[in-house]
Amino acid sequence: MVYARLTSARRRVGAVVLLGTLGLVGCGSSTADSAAEGPPLTIPREDMGNFTRNFNPFSPNSAPMTHEAIYESLLIYNPAAGDTVPWLAESWEASEDGLTLTFHLREGVTWSDGEPLSAEDVVTSVELQKELLGGFEYLDSATADDESTVSFHLDRPFSPALHQLGQMSIVPAHIWSEHDDPGEDLNEEPVGTGPYTEVVSFQSQSFELGPNPEYWQPEKQRIPGIRMLAFAGNDGANLAAISGDVDWAPQYMPDIETTFVAQDPEHRHYWFPPTGAQINWQLNTAQEPFDDPQVRKALSMAIDREHIVEVGMAGYAIPADCTGLVGTYEMWQDPALVDDCEWTEHDPDAAEDLLDELGFTAGADGARSTPDGDPFTFDISVGSTSSDWLSVANIISQNLADIGIRASVDSPDWASVVAAYESGDFDTGIVWSANEPSPYQYFRTLMSPETVTDIGDQTFENYHRFGDDRADALLDDLAAASEPEEQHELVGELQALYDETAPVIPLFPGPEWGAYTTENFVGWPDEDDPYATLSTRSPTTVLVLTSLEPVE
């Protein structure tokens, strides 16, 4: 009964019946290794119907766990607690002029083939990444000062560089410098520094990674292995979670209390910290009347964020405020401004007064028209597959109808929505924003004139096409600022500018979905111990993998 032993108790019933009707169903030999030490940590992947054996970290569609369990980075930023964890680098410092960033590598780290980690590996990794995937345009060169010290030379002071460079995956130079075409290599037998690097088995719908025999913190490799399961959509993955066949469920589950937790309240838990990207309602500011910040603020006051997060997001999100920094960037908030937020409070009367003042008066039927006399109507775009955001858009539409504005929800597939965002051919829409450790990129894509393109020209950052010259000056200073106090002061000015200009209408910070069961493994992050989020595809994932331990 090898088969039955490998499955959970819940599955055993089904397995036994199957055995009865179909004769003995045995098990392949490939699981013998892990079966000896207990079941592996099982994780579903809901957006891949099948896996391709591609562990190339430079591929935009590498197999899951490539960046999380096989390759590691110099440091890890944990958005749940807002701290930075040294990883392959033990320490780092920036030079006085901010042009050189030096990392000191940890002693005693070896690749899974036994070779030691060296500064040369970091140099090769950054060069490959820059060549293949772009980015790091501020980086002049990277040099290995000695075996364990690597320096990055920047062409201008740029504080976000620390996390951008620090969080890239480090690959072994002795293997990757051999490749003629590193971008097209499938890297089927990866050599990494991560905790689980050995491919134990690989089938198109599941694969298993075993422990790295040379891992630098062997005392933290307490789970026997990682098993990934492929699912063509949330439903299958949710079914697996509900029937107890997976340990960790990072996908969205509707009504998680009843569908998932209630089946086994003792073991099953979820935690949705607001560390995802800020979700905004963007208005096309290159288009009248959305070019007027007063109009944007009036519309913002008309919408009921409490209702949006309670109903649209099923209570799993928290409302945003006029700093745009709730959630991930909370530590950057200016408390004085937070207490003084006006245009993000639900106040339909104030919204109506402001609209009347601006000339958007209501006719006899209650419908408002623009100062030119045209009816004030527009579309709210949102991708049809995002059912939660779709209901958010519907609530906004309802709120606007209450003050005499007709906004219709337009929901084709995401690709067409985004294509329209990129070319500027939209009225308004629900959209995510940049989500990096530093608020630099966030504010830059929201307010910098540098990121604005004309309508019709493609852009990938500033869809709403808002720019304010004051933002550019502040952003340049922020990039150059190395001291935390100075950075906080500049971010304070940036949020004041955000509050003044309302570049977008903030709705809520996106929740980071994550649920787990303690039936087989314990040591999960949660609200009391936010050492990582429950995401299975972010830099913090390795922190969870090295913290979990099997139940005794």
Place this chain on the structure above:
Amino acid sequence: MGYILRRLGFYALAFWASITLNFMLPRLMPGDPVTRMLSRSQQRLEPHQVESLQRLLGVDTGPWWEEYPAYIGRVLTGDFGVSISQFPTPVSDVIASQMPWTLLLGGVSLVIAVILGNLLGILAAWRRGSVLDSLLPPVMIFIGSFPYFWIAMGSLYLFGIVLGWSPLRHAHSVGMTPTWSIEFVLDVAAHLILPALSIVLVSLGGWMLGMRNTMIATNAEDYILMAQAKGLSTPRIMLRYAARNALLPSVTNIGLSIGFIVGGALLTEVVFAYPGVGYQLLGAVQGLDYPLMQGMFLTITAAVLLANFLIDIVYTQLDPRVRTS
């Protein structure tokens, strides 16, 4: 022979038309593969990063009059290129890894549905007015009108979750390695039953009704009366005289269905997390993965045309009238 040649000419023309459509249609969709990839993962990249990705993935940027001849050339040499959404895996590998499961699921359910449906149709027509004839067609139509995925989800819930009789997902148990061992074959069979059943249930009615209606017309023919007058046994008249002649429309339908198997059963694959090309195809279309899309559409086109061609040949054997016309 002239007939076969004429058919061949027709198929060549149809093939050209379909590969041209294949080339055109994806390019009429908005967006490009890289931005679609970003919109799926809800990322924001800077413009030069997008450019690097486009370069890495080799996204077509040339004008169509340069792309089109190159595309025809690649099609004729069987080189589909490298998939964008699963870069850097070659398209042929992506299709080959999923095709066996698609053929298994589609083939098994088609064979069962055809044999069972036709037999039921023959019996129903032969015993007109019997319980079988008056009860089964409406029931089959009723079941057949349900959408595939509804039947699939219903049966998964009933047999998989409530009763626990069948596996909930995938084509074989996790951790098993595909071999020709008896355990593995049985395991695959156990995982196949429910997905195949849901397809058979929905398609059975069509086969049964089609056969029944032709059979009724055939039963009224003089040669049936003649056979009965000669005192031949009932099974012999039913199968060799009536059913054989009533089979022709069914054969045409089988040809079409064989071709469409290759397209995969998308909804069944999604519900049962069964591997197959259907979900791949959806992903390819959503991700604007031109090379993969073209490879898959081409495979489907070729399979439909090939199946039809084979049916044309079978027809000449079954129906002498086709040979002379």
